[in-house]
Amino acid sequence: MAETATATGRKVKFIITRRERPEAAPFTEEFEVPYRPNMNVISALMEIQRNPVKADGAKTSPVCWESNCLEEVCGACSMVINGKPRQACSTLIDKLEQPVRLEPMSTFPVVRDLVINRERMFNALKKVKAWIPIDGTYDLGPGPRMAESKRQWAYELSKCMTCGVCLEACPNVNDRNSFIGPASISQVRLFNAHPTGEMNAAERLEALMEEGGIEGCGNSQNCVRSCPKGIPLTTSIAAMNKDTTKHMFKQWLGL
Amino acid sequence: MKGNSYLPRKIHSLLGVIPLGLFIVEHALTNYSAYEGGKEGFSDSIDLLNSLPLVLWMEIFLIWLPILFHGVYGLYIAYQSNINTGRFSYGRNWAFTAQRITGVITFIFIAWHFYETRLQVALGNVSHEELGQHMNSIVSDPLAFTAYIIGVLAATFHFANGLWAFLVSWGITVGPRAQKVSSNICMVIFVIIAALFLLSLFAFRGDEFASAAATALSSVSVG
Numbered sequence: 001m002a003e004t005a006t007a008t009g010r011k012v013k014f015i016i017t018r019r020e021r022p023e024a025a026p027f028t029e030e031f032e033v034p035y036r037p038n039m040n041v042i043s044a045l046m047e048i049q050r051n052p053v054k055a056d057g058a059k060t061s062p063v064c065w066e067s068n069c070l071e072e073v074c075g076a077c078s079m080v081i082n083g084k085p086r087q088a089c090s091t092l093i094d095k096l097e098q099p100v101r102l103e104p105m106s107t108f109p110v111v112r113d114l115v116i117n118r119e120r121m122f123n124a125l126k127k128v129k130a131w132i133p134i135d136g137t138y139d140l141g142p143g144p145r146m147a148e149s150k151r152q153w154a155y156e157l158s159k160c161m162t163c164g165v166c167l168e169a170c171p172n173v174n175d176r177n178s179f180i181g182p183a184s185i186s187q188v189r190l191f192n193a194h195p196t197g198e199m200n201a202a203e204r205l206e207a208l209m210e211e212g213g214i215e216g217c218g219n220s221q222n223c224v225r226s227c228p229k230g231i232p233l234t235t236s237i238a239a240m241n242k243d244t245t246k247h248m249f250k251q252w253l254g255l
Numbered sequence: 256m257k258g259n260s261y262l263p264r265k266i267h268s269l270l271g272v273i274p275l276g277l278f279i280v281e282h283a284l285t286n287y288s289a290y291e292g293g294k295e296g297f298s299d300s301i302d303l304l305n306s307l308p309l310v311l312w313m314e315i316f317l318i319w320l321p322i323l324f325h326g327v328y329g330l331y332i333a334y335q336s337n338i339n340t341g342r343f344s345y346g347r348n349w350a351f352t353a354q355r356i357t358g359v360i361t362f363i364f365i366a367w368h369f370y371e372t373r374l375q376v377a378l379g380n381v382s383h384e385e386l387g388q389h390m391n392s393i394v395s396d397p398l399a400f401t402a403y404i405i406g407v408l409a410a411t412f413h414f415a416n417g418l419w420a421f422l423v424s425w426g427i428t429v430g431p432r433a434q435k436v437s438s439n440i441c442m443v444i445f446v447i448i449a450a451l452f453l454l455s456l457f458a459f460r461g462d463e464f465a466s467a468a469a470t471a472l473s474s475v476s477v478g
Contacts, residue, residue: 083342169343171351177335178260215264218336219420220351222343234423235430242426248265 010035012044013055013099016063018113026110029063030055030099041081041088041102042067045114065114072228075163078105079114085168087228088114105168121162124184128207132197144195157190157236159229166223166233172216179216182223186236192243205240205247214240263328268424270325271417274317279414283448286455289387294463297387305383314373326362333358354416357409364406391464394456407452415445 011032019026032055033047045065052062067077070089077088080103082096093100108116134140146154160183167173167181188204191197208214214237223233249255285304289297307313333355340352371393375381381389394400419441422428428437458464 169339171337171339171348172335174335174337209259209261211259211261213259213261215261215424217424218332218351218354219347219423220343221347222339222345225343225345232431234434238423238426238429238434240426241424242429244261245265245426248261 012039012093014044014048015099015101016048016113017101017103018063019104019110020061020112022109022111029060031063035093037094039093041079041091041093041100042070042077044093044100045088045102063114064112066116073161075118075161078116078163078165078168079103080105080168085165085226087163087165090228105164107168107170107173108164116164118162118164121164121167121181121183124180125162125187127180127210128184128188128204129200130184130187130191130204132191132194133200134196146195150193154190154193157186157193157231160186160190160231161229163228165226165228169222169226171220171222172218177216178212180212182217182233182237185214185217185240186231186233189236189239201243202247205244208240209244209248214244217241264332265424267325267328267332268417268421270321271414272421275321275325276414276418278318279410280448283411283451283455287451288455289390289464290454290458293458294387297464298384301383301386322365326358326365329358330362350416350419354413354420357413357416360406360409361413364402364409367402368406387459387464388466390459391461392466394459395465400456400460403456404453407456408449411449411452412445415441415448418444 012035014031014033015028016031017026017028031048031053033044036043042065045063049062052060054060065077065079065088067089068074069076072087072090075087078085079088080101081088081091082101085105088102102114104110104114104116106116108118108120111117134143162183164183166183170179170181172179173181185208188208192201192204217237219234221234224231224235227233285300286297288300292299304310336351336355338352338355340348372381372386372389375389376383376386394403419428419434419438422437423434428434
């Protein structure tokens with residue numbers, strides 16, 4: 001089947017920003033990949049991996065990238081595609097302008113080629129305690145129930161896959177700024193909305209009120225425009241602004 | 256709460272609206288009296304302000320110190336931000352960038368404006384009665400007039416858009432609809448206050464505010 005498609009001779013041109021080591025200087029390489037109907041960026045990268053030959057015919061090393069689920073739920077294959085950060089798996093070639101430009105999300109440390117290290121996002125989740133503590137020395141019994149109307153919007157927040165697209169889009173996530181980024185702020189809203197998680201709400205709010213916390217948001221709102229899962233990130237941030245402001249006054253007044 | 260960036264940023268946000276936002280509205284209204292009431296109206300407004308009790312203390316604690324903190328901390332906030340409107344050319348991202356650029360312009364403009372007006376009054380070079388004439392001589396220079404227009408538009412935008420951001424940062428406007436409505440209201444505030452300032456700037460250029468000597472000369476030549 002692949003043969004019939006390639007017989008048409010159509011090629012898709014790629015310009016990929018690469019680097020060999022984390023500290024190495026980036027460079028670009030051009031590739032021409034045989035077109036197949038419905039191909040996505042990952043399948044094009046797989047084609048380059050099988051046949052690592054540049055557009056000028058010279059051999060090169062295969063391009064490295066990261067991916068797992070291939071259905072936009074794991075967040076591993078985030079990269080900058082034609083200038084915008086998004087998931088390589090759900091980005092269809094048919095919907096892209098050519099040549100297709102692939103770059104790593106350089107807000108994060110680049111490991112090699114398109115592979116980045118998103119460790120800072122996981123550290124941020126640890127910092128804001130984005131979990132529900134239920135472990136104890138005895139059975140705590142069933143937790144309180146959650147209203148269905150609340151569950152519905154909380155579910156939207158739970159779609160976050162820590163992909164890093166919102167951090168890449170945010171103008172305040174950079175080397176001069178300690179802002180933790182939109183994703184973990186939205187997770188505070190999620191876990192504080194949970195009837196059991198709510199019992200530790202103050203701890204999470206206080207984490208957002210530390211250096212590099214929620215005050216780092218400058219309201220550019222690029223995050224909500226970029227999120228591949230359509231999470232209402234700016235609503236989450238504003239809601240946490242409200243809760244941290246209330247918490248600040250409660251602390252002052254000793255309530 | 257330990258010493259961290261949360262509190263200074265919160266204070267920065269608050270000071271921008273109270274007292275600085277209130278001051279910019281007061282300043283626009285006072286200046287507008289030059290357009291509405293001419294030389295007499297303007298000097299009445301100045302007399303009214305200077306008849307307020309503790310006026311110097313109000314200037315120090317409600318205007319100068321807040322501007323100094325808001326301005327210096329604001330420069331640091333601007334330094335901490337990237338400009339990425341090239342990749343993300345969304346309206347709010349442009350406003351984010353404009354907020355930082357107009358903030359820097361406003362800070363420089365206010366320093367210059369303070370030196371030319373309030374400091375000269377403090378040094379005794381200009382009296383309260385001469386302020387109208389003084390403004391006339393400043394804005395008669397096309398370069399200074401252009402600088403004033405840019406400065407006034409930058410300051411007004413910075414206030415109006417900052418008011419929008421204040422409402423978000425304090426958790427008053429949470430959802431997208433509330434933020435959309437407040438954005439429209441803030442842009443109306445921008446247009447109104449900018450109009451007040453611009454009208455007064457044009458009023459200051461009028462013959463009425465020209466110095467007595469210059470007025471006498473022009474009336475002689477006309478007569």
